[in-house]
Amino acid sequence: MAGGRAADVVVAGGGIIGCFVAYYLAQRGVRVVVVEATGIGSQASGRAAGIITPSWGPVPKEILNLHPATFRMHVELATRLPDESGIDYGYELIPHVRLAFTGAGAAGLRQWQREREAEGGRVRWLAPEDARKLAPWLTCEPLGGVVTEIEPQCDAFELVRAVARAARRRGAEFVAGRVAGIKTEGDRVAGVSLEGGATLSAGAVVLAMGPWTGLAGEWLKVRLPVAPQRGQLFTLSEGADPTAGERVGVWSWDLGGFILPKRIGGTIIGTTREDGVGFDRSVTAEGRRAVVANAALISGAVSEGAIVSERACLRPVSEDANPLIGAVPGWRGAYVASGHGGNGIHFGPVTGLAVAELIADGKSRFDLTAFRPDRFGVHAACARSGAGA
Ligand SMILES: Cc1cc2nc3c(=O)[nH]c(=O)nc-3n(C[C@H](O)[C@H](O)[C@H](O)COP(=O)(O)OP(=O)(O)OC[C@H]3O[C@@H](n4cnc5c(N)ncnc54)[C@H](O)[C@@H]3O)c2cc1C
The missing domain is CATH 3.50.50.60 (FAD/NAD(P)-binding domain)
Structure with missing residues (x-):
């Protein structure tokens, strides 16, 4: 050069x-x-x-004003980018369930549901037993939840x-x-x-x-x-994956955390939001404990022993x-x-x-x-x- x-x-x-x-x-x-x-x-x-x-x-x-445009673009790209590039990037649409565990959380989630409905999103309220039908592997006791079928995912x-x-x-x-x-x-x-x-x-x-x-x-x-904010994510072993192949992502609305099965790469749990750690991209014992603790509230099958891989990276936050x-x-x-x-x-x-x-x-x-x-x-x-x- x-x-x-x-x-x-x-x-x-x-x-x-x-x-x-x-x-x-x-x-x-x-x-x-x-x-x-x-x-x-x-x-x-x-x-x-x-x-x-x-x-x-x-x-x-x-x-958020750019959300409809970028969303349409992702949907359109998914129809041709795999062919154009020769790479399957694991694009798929599975239901996402957000669960509330506290009264305040349930009220917040109801409000969130109304906002998404006003935008035309397909979202509906779930009684705890309905949440369990969608994700039979749940071991937690939520007060209620919201299910969406509008949130695609891929392997980043x-x-x-x-x-x-x-x-x-x-x-x-x-x-x-x-x-x-x-x-x-x-x-x-x-x-x-x-x-x-x-x-x-x-x-x-x-x-x-x-x-x-x-x-x-x-x-x-x-x-x-633009400052770095660290996030830590963990992948569960197949044997200890609480979702056992059930294709649904589950989020804890008021406590934080999610369990998300991916078409490529297994089921992940996440994530931390750590400001002030500079450009340090290490996974920490504290981060692992926090993420596992939140995911374990969703499913008691999640434990530190179930983790097969871990990663940390930096969000660029303005x-x-x-x-x-x-x-x-x-x-x-x-x-x-x-x-x-x-x-x-x-x-x-x-x-x-x-x-x-x-x-x-x-x-x-x-x-x-x-x-x-x-x-x-x-x-x-x-x-x-x-x-x-
Ligand atoms: C745990 C976690 C989970 C996330 N999940 C999601 C999600 O589900 N959905 C979502 O939309 N977003 C998600 N994000 C956010 C998303 O990852 C970031 O917003 C996005 O990756 C930022 O992209 P970027 O290209 O700006 O930055 P980066 O991915 O950081 O890319 C910047 C690149 O610039 C390079 N670079 C830096 N300095 C130089 C230099 N001097 N010369 C040459 N190259 C240089 C770096 O090596 C790097 O590859 C997540 C983030 C984290 C941490």
Whole structure:
């Protein structure tokens, strides 16, 4: 790569977001190179639970506005991406049951049900005995529950691989390397420099580095406040899988935690939400205990001894919980797509398409106002003379 390589766009980061940006850029005939430091989908994108729903938990309403579009895109992609890429990414739609164990939880769940119904979602209230019919393996005593049949899931790692391979087949290039800085000429970006000294020249750069995106903000002297939040997930052994093949995901509404059988990769239980641990991606004894304890309230068959594999990864969480999607303030040709928190798999398609439209067409069909990266202001020491690397 010495001497540089010309591309229209360099995408820094090959997680779900960077891969979808590349996919939709390549679809438009844009020459795009994705630079990935540790392997395509090797971080949160390849380790996530793969639930294609915003879960309607503590998610800002602004990003929820993009839910119908990204949901339609996932449904449509599922009809052709496996063929386009040659990769079955385990897409499937199974019922999800959310259970309430306390009076306050039941009231909250009723409210949640009303909201989903108002959106036109197929959701219905379950008496405890009905919940047990759907998931005969339940050993807990809920006050009630809600069942949905509107929340698909997939294997997140296989999805990232599928998107990357389909993008490659459309002409995108993938390079193993770590972006170490942004090359600039006046007020525009001119490419990236990589660790080791190589450079890649390009007319535009997209920062899709997940929780590491804030570091790139420092290169451009712009505040891109995205912080890591650790999540730990565990897979149960087949013999100790309480679902015993019953195809239903079960969530504890008020206590946290889920048991989720997957078409690819077995049954998983999750997850922790740990802020302030920095970039530490270790599984901890405390995390394992907490996740098992919550899942064991759903089924007493879950125990630490039933775990066959474990993983921890980092959600990219922005300062106001909405993602950053759009142009980096003060720099022509610089874009950011990050900060999707616990919902990046779900919002990957709409984000990728929106960024591709911004770059290729100069505007997007989606209202991205709430996600403008300039809403966080600039570094106090913002001065172009100091930017670049
Ligand atoms: C336990 C857990 C479960 C989750 N479950 C779900 C779910 O069910 N559904 C859902 O929608 N979301 C889920 N999420 C959230 C989802 O995983 C993230 O929102 C999403 O993966 C973020 O994607 P990303 O591409 O922005 O970041 P990442 O996946 O972190 O990708 C960023 C990439 O950039 C690379 N990179 C960083 N710095 C550089 C550099 N300098 N040069 C080159 N490359 C670089 C990294 O190596 C990485 O591969 C979950 C998250 C966790 C932690």
